[in-house]
Amino acid sequence: MSVLALAEATAADGSFSVLPWLVLVPAIGALITALMPGSRPELSKPLAIVFSVATAALAIWMLTEFDAEQGESVVDGFQFISQRDWLSELGIQWFAGVDGISLWLVVLTALLFPLAIIAVNPGHDDKPYYAWLLILEAGCLGVFMALDLFMFFVFFEIVLVPMYFLIAKWGHGNRNYAAMKFFLYTMLGSALMLVGMISLVYLHRSAVGGDVTFNLIEIAEAQAIAPNTARWIFLSFALAFAVKVPIFPLHTWLPYAHTEAPTAGSVILAGVMLKLGTYGFIRFGLYLFPEASRWAAPFFMTLGVVGIIYGAVVATMQKDLKRVVAYSSVAHLGFIVLGIFAVTTESIEGSILQMVNHGVSTGALFLLVGWIYERRHTREIAALGGLQKSAPLMAGVFTLVMLSSIGLPGLNGFVGEFLILMGAFVAHRWWAVVAAAGVIFAALYLLWAFQRVFHGEAQGDNATMTDLKLSEGMIMVPFIVAIVFMGIYPKPVIERMEPAVDALIAHVETHVPGFTEPVTQGTGGDGFGSVSHGHGDDHSSDDDHGDDHSSDDDHSSADDHSEDGGHGGDEDHEEDEG
Secondary structure (H helix, E strand, O other): OOOOOOOOEOOOOEEEEEEHHHHHHHHHHHHHHHHHHOHHHHHHHHHHHHHHHHHHHHHHHHHHHOOOOOOOOHHOEEEEEEEEEEHHHHHHHEEEEEEEHHHHHHHHHHHHHHHHHHHHOOOOOOOHHHHHHHHHHHHHEEEEEEEEEHHHHHHHHHHHHHHHHHHHHHHHOOHHHHHHHHHHHHHHHHHHHHHHHHHHHHHHHHOOOOOOOOHHHHHHHHHOOHHHHHHHHHHHHHHHHHHHHHOOOOOOOHHHHHHHHHHHHHHOOOOHHHHHHHHHHHHHHHOOOHHHHEEEEEEEHHHHHHHHHHHHHHHHHHHHHHHHHHOOOOOOOHHHHHHHHOOHHHHHHHHHHHHHHHHHHHHHHHHHHHHHHHHHHHEEEOOOOOOOHHHHHHHHHHHHHHHHHHHOOOHHHHHHHHHHHHHHHHHHHHHHHHHHHHHHHHHHHHHHHHHHHHOOOOOHHHOOOOOHHHHHHHHHHHHHHHHHHHHHOOOHHHHHHHHHHHHHHHHHHHHHOOOOOOOOOOOOOOOOOHHHHOOOHHOOOHHHHHOOOOOHHHHHOOOHHHHHHHOOOOHHHHHOOO
């Protein structure tokens, strides 16, 4: 499929489709930047800014045009759909669309890239640096809007190449080792996913007949392959996503990549790329493999909770300020994984919200740490101290961003974590109880790091370190606005994602025998019994389920879901409380 054909792709109703241009604009910008004459490197950054800001403008336009009153099913919820044949003989298409789940991740990506580009200069080889950043932006946006399995895989893999070169060429210290470890870990997981993807496509064709298709919606809605087979294929997808998140114990590449990456690379890695894995668990896990996701839920929730505690404990022990922030990502993403696999409306909404919140807060933290490194040429906590006396404005901004990462009420981090813990407690009480300890540990390692870096007596170069410049302060303004606004008034964000989450929950209820969403009243779930609800011998007969799943009408709207979805028949309700 040519670039011109992609540019001409229209929405389903024949109107202008913004999604192809969200990918094409940064891709074209990367090409133009790469083709600029080497004698004019000073033009590279302005070009990158223009194309990344244009992409952000398209994303904001899409946000304003997004209809919060979405359809009643997952299929009806996708908007701005763009579809065109790519490799028609193989059933591969350019098939893109966004719903309330992917909308905010697209917007986050489009807004974070221009801020990262403006905030930091590479120091050398400007032209390839900005070209790789723009390619990375195009790849990340493509992942969040892909509704074709092959298209998703292509974009999922494209992002590895620019990030590898950004770390290896513009990183610090042991950058080659960090880049190679990042690439090998993620590539291995993706290779297994490709095998599972091809198996899924051909097993689906064998089950339903007709031509081969990589159409995500067709395969997910059909649920045509055997449950045991689906579980094995799900594991191949889950491994790729677990590495990308990353989930403990597959996280070991992350601290090296974060620490050695250039500042902009760390911002994008934490703010956007880690979300490719968590988003994959929702779109290509819960939606594509609902029964297998529920089957594997205890395992992944346990890994998520272990990651919360492990990431917090290890972050406390770090001597490098950037590694403290890096390990904090392991803990925060553990909350997101817990929320996804708890499979309640509140927990999934909290996970999506926390993906955005983590991108904002951790992205801002990495920028601040990068600016400290530019001034002091060290990130060793022991070598810093008393910085608030020489840089009070930086200390104030760092305090606000740090408190948002901790989850202080009134700031953005609190809302996501609260929804995750509330939804998880209703379904799986003990996982939520243990995870709540992670909030306390987060306060410990971040406040202690802040105390050692900014408090105390300033000596030597610490006493003369320059404060935030006007340009740097202006870059932090969007982060601060997002932190405060989403902490005080998250309703506009939540109400746009809620219909899509309700539809996803209804999809899981439809295709997982015996599963109904726990409701936020009464006592919490009872652990593994709740997780495996519907898979034991007690639910081997349809008679056990009452009339809840006798027709699709039970899931025809968000209102029906909220009123009826959590109760099931009286027998189910009594079993849950047992």
